[in-house]
Amino acid sequence: MEIRRILPVIIGIAQGVIGVLFAVLAVMLFLNLLEVQTVFNVPSELIPIYLLILGLFSIFSIINGYFLIREGRR
């Protein structure tokens, strides 16, 4: 029974961390910190699309992770 409570929390935390990391990556890409646009070879005209995909994935990951952590703590 314990695994049923712990697994959602672990996966939820992992998913939340991934979401935050993607958000950080989006900001780094936007501001071109550490030359990430060159490192990842992103054409400048496609940056908005990359930002959109990263932003959306980040938001949904954080929400998804939050739901699982909430479930496990109940």
Place this chain on the structure above:
Amino acid sequence: MTNEKKHGLSSAIIMGLGGAIGFEIFALLNYAYFDLAGPSMISALFFCGIINLITMLSYSELSAALPEVGGEYTYTKVAFGGFISFMAGCLRWLASVFGGALAVVVFVEQLGVLFSVFAPSIQDLVLANASLLIVGLVVILIFLAIRGVEEATTLIVAAFLAIFVIFLAMSVGYTLTPQNIAPEASPGSLVVFFATAAYIFPMFVGMRALVAGAPQIKNPGKNIPRALIISTVLLTAVYFVVAYVAVGAVPLETTETVNEPLLNLAASTIMGPIGAILFAVAGIIASVSSVGTAMTVQSSILGGMSRDGYLPKALLKVHRRFGTRYIAIIASSLFVIFFGTSGAVEFLGYAASFGSLLVFALVNLSLIQLRRKMPRLDRPFKAPFYPLTPIAGIVMSVLLLTFPVILRDVNAESALLSSLGLVAIVLVTYYLRMVKREVDFNRLRVAVGGISLGAGVTLIVLTPVIVPPSLSIIMIIVALVSILAGILNILASARKID
């Protein structure tokens, strides 16, 4: 005793023109002329005027029947309520944020043009520190917006019209040779023509400022429709003539040698250095004024939605000394800085246009809904040829949304994708905020879990194609976590819904 409804027809026309004539003419004509339609951009302006006029008829009916503060948000709220009004408010806010961001980019661009006339070394400095200047400008304007500085709309409109009149007067006798004003009758050039119309459409949408000011206008049932129609006709005529002269003075191939906005180039060609300085100063004033207006509009929209419980109450907080919604102003301004520092004029132009076109479609839909839902509502003005006018407004808005994408314009695709993404965020925010019952919450969990599952599967499929081999393992782990999290959320919620 004070009389709140104090403006007559002429003031209402100035309000409409003041909302519409602005920095957009400096920003949007370039790409439309040099990269999209060429001289037929002039006809696209005329076409935009017609679309604007059709939707303004719907605005006229709605603003005369519901002259309260709130504009589009109020119309959609009365017609549909709930989610649609929330969506209309968010889209209007987004369009204003993108418009504000575009204005700050134009500010830097025009500052560069101004210095290019007498101090080219400072121009390089301005362009090299564009992001810093944008942040600085927005921060100053935040302070001014919080202090509640009044704007001199009448003065700005008068100054603009005077500059345009001088420009046109000096062009008389100048050999103007605009050719191919009408688009060619081939499918390819018609797609380009409509895509151009979509891109330059934000030059017209500011006219709805008149609708926002409806409560201050005398006899709104009569004066608002008249003012909207007269100012649309006047605006279209002014834009048409100014663009005609600009296109005539600047040949299409000029872009290969000079990297300056079309209107500034035309001004310096026709009027010399004085013209370049005059137009650059006008561009700077227009952009600063537009950012200030955008901040006020954004704080008002956020405040309205917050009052209705859609957004956190913190956005309603009023400054103790100046009486302005300072948190809403600061929150919106951060978005303006974020998008403004990107410097992507074409992307921002399309994004502002798409937001406005969607709002126009919702306003036309609200008109149809209100005619059915509240047939006895007092309507001092009725849109003629109903239901053809609102249907035409909806169809044209949707068509303008699609043509830039058919053209495969990367800026339009980015703008549309960003708008759709932001709409998705709006959708999730709305449900997170509004769901009160457990069963609704679980349905939301299933939806978010499904998105996560789909994203994970897509990532696994695309990883070998788009991700470099060195990052493949990380992306596969990310995808697997997403899939697992999605499945867990779906299973847990589905059980509870059953």
